[in-house]
Amino acid sequence: MAALLQKLDLWERTLCALAFSVLAIVLIADVLLREISGNGLPWVQQSGIYANVVVALFGLGLATSAGSHLRPRFADHWLPLAWQPMLQRIGYAVTGFFLLLFAVFALQFSLQTRALDEVATVLRIPLWPMQLLIVIAFASAALRSFIYCLQPQLGPESD
Amino acid sequence: MALPGLLLLLLSLLVLRQSILVMLIAALTYAYLVWGDSAPQFMVLDAWDALNREVLLSIPLYLLAGNLMSKGSMAARITVLMQSFTATVPGGLALSAVLACALFAAMTGSSTVTLLAVGTVLYPALLAAGYDRRLSIGVLCAGGTLGIIIPPSIPLILYGVMTNTSIIDLFYAGLGPALLLIGLFAAYVLWRCRHMPAQQREMSRRQALRHSFGALLAPLLVLGGIYSGYFTATEAAAVAVAYTLLLQVGIYREMGWQDVGEVLVDTSRLIGGLFPVLMLAVCLNMFLTYQQLPEQWVSSALSVVDSRGSFLLASNLLLLATGSLVDIGSAILILAPLLHPLAEQLQINPVHFGIMMIVNLEIGYMTPPMGLNLIVAMGAFRVGFAEVVRAALPFIGLMLLGLVIVAQLPVLTLFLL
Numbered sequence: 125m126a127a128l129l130q131k132l133d134l135w136e137r138t139l140c141a142l143a144f145s146v147l148a149i150v151l152i153a154d155v156l157l158r159e160i161s162g163n164g165l166p167w168v169q170q171s172g173i174y175a176n177v178v179v180a181l182f183g184l185g186l187a188t189s190a191g192s193h194l195r196p197r198f199a200d201h202w203l204p205l206a207w208q209p210m211l212q213r214i215g216y217a218v219t220g221f222f223l224l225l226f227a228v229f230a231l232q233f234s235l236q237t238r239a240l241d242e243v244a245t246v247l248r249i250p251l252w253p254m255q256l257l258i259v260i261a262f263a264s265a266a267l268r269s270f271i272y273c274l275q276p277q278l279g280p281e282s283d
Numbered sequence: 284m285a286l287p288g289l290l291l292l293l294l295s296l297l298v299l300r301q302s303i304l305v306m307l308i309a310a311l312t313y314a315y316l317v318w319g320d321s322a323p324q325f326m327v328l329d330a331w332d333a334l335n336r337e338v339l340l341s342i343p344l345y346l347l348a349g350n351l352m353s354k355g356s357m358a359a360r361i362t363v364l365m366q367s368f369t370a371t372v373p374g375g376l377a378l379s380a381v382l383a384c385a386l387f388a389a390m391t392g393s394s395t396v397t398l399l400a401v402g403t404v405l406y407p408a409l410l411a412a413g414y415d416r417r418l419s420i421g422v423l424c425a426g427g428t429l430g431i432i433i434p435p436s437i438p439l440i441l442y443g444v445m446t447n448t449s450i451i452d453l454f455y456a457g458l459g460p461a462l463l464l465i466g467l468f469a470a471y472v473l474w475r476c477r478h479m480p481a482q483q484r485e486m487s488r489r490q491a492l493r494h495s496f497g498a499l500l501a502p503l504l505v506l507g508g509i510y511s512g513y514f515t516a517t518e519a520a521a522v523a524v525a526y527t528l529l530l531q532v533g534i535y536r537e538m539g540w541q542d543v544g545e546v547l548v549d550t551s552r553l554i555g556g557l558f559p560v561l562m563l564a565v566c567l568n569m570f571l572t573y574q575q576l577p578e579q580w581v582s583s584a585l586s587v588v589d590s591r592g593s594f595l596l597a598s599n600l601l602l603l604a605t606g607s608l609v610d611i612g613s614a615i616l617i618l619a620p621l622l623h624p625l626a627e628q629l630q631i632n633p634v635h636f637g638i639m640m641i642v643n644l645e646i647g648y649m650t651p652p653m654g655l656n657l658i659v660a661m662g663a664f665r666v667g668f669a670e671v672v673r674a675a676l677p678f679i680g681l682m683l684l685g686l687v688i689v690a691q692l693p694v695l696t697l698f699l700l
Contacts (some may be wrong), residue, residue: 140551183555
């Protein structure tokens, strides 16, 4: 389990770093080109958006593994401290369930987009593979949560 | 029966320590199943549209620039510069803390980064110079919050995205309230420290300017570019990243490409926490619009809160309570679309309302039990929570005074528009 989590982490860190580099490079290049030649690149904004989608979605897995999701904490001590280990495991299972549910909704949606042959407006590439990233990202975050439920010691320290 | 069911579901998730993301998925699924006239997978259509927007590109780039700036010596250079201008005034070191926080906040756009970066340099210096410990903690905590209101600010961008308000207008409008808060903090520390002896400068002003010139150019480039209309918010963010990389890797040589890679991953983690919530908050907003709930909410709210004054009072109390319990990002994503139509109905300028909302939520960084700057200060300065809260109290009072002025004087916000 720990090895699987490590591989998942490495894969998502690499993807995020690459996509973030693309995002920064294309937008900086666009500004520079506009300064030099007076014209930007027409495909830059759309490429930047897709790179940002990759960062946002695979960053979700990184946020899950770091336990850094935005979370209201004021109710953390409403229930007895002795219950916390059990509540933590239930919490991980509930997180995994809802993330997986969203991944299923996203899969149904991207299959519909595929059936309709929808393409991106500027880049003219099929939309469904990009939308499939939502499925992969949410399913990966759900998998992490289920693993933490089975083995809480593998979960993030901040939880 | 349906609404209590939703509340019970959310309460259960809260007790189970679920994230805002999970709560939004659960609430949306419930809402689609109970009130919706389409299948829940259609929420993904809105989620995709939310992500597929050019305006969002500035957020990761500003976060990246801020994280790059927080490494290395940029904060220390800015601090030395401010000290060189204020050291000869009684209380000058505390004043330099306010000014260094303001300037560094303008560069990074982050409250906690500012508190940590400037605090690490100035807190030991303040104590060594004999400044009161409580005042030192308070001024650094309060100065750190300025990152929220001084452009470029991520909360201002989030408000703009959620309410379709011009982000450039919000950046212009944030300047007046930011200067007001800086003025209030500065006046207070100078009055509190009026009997402190003046100090020697570490460097002459000329030397300090030369030492910090590169760092100083970063906010001038970004804000100058935006305010002159030369750059859009996204272009300015790209320029900020390029310039910071040039400075940190090429000129100061305080970072290698491996460090840049680590910063990219750290920033991706932040974005991975924020963007999925943003995406689902947009879904919730769209669902409410399909169901015509904002119109119903506005008409029923107007029957209770029917004047500008009572709305401002009620919304400010709601925001203060929310800001002390949840983080600013979640508060904006959920409350902005609900309060914005009501404000418009009462003829309150959306830019003015947005700035008031951000100034209000800025106070949440300083209020117990969940004030983020209080928690960060506990760790950074190794003091107890009660001590940090006591240190923050006078500054919370000043911020409340600032909020009242901002709410009552729209011209302070709108004079540049």
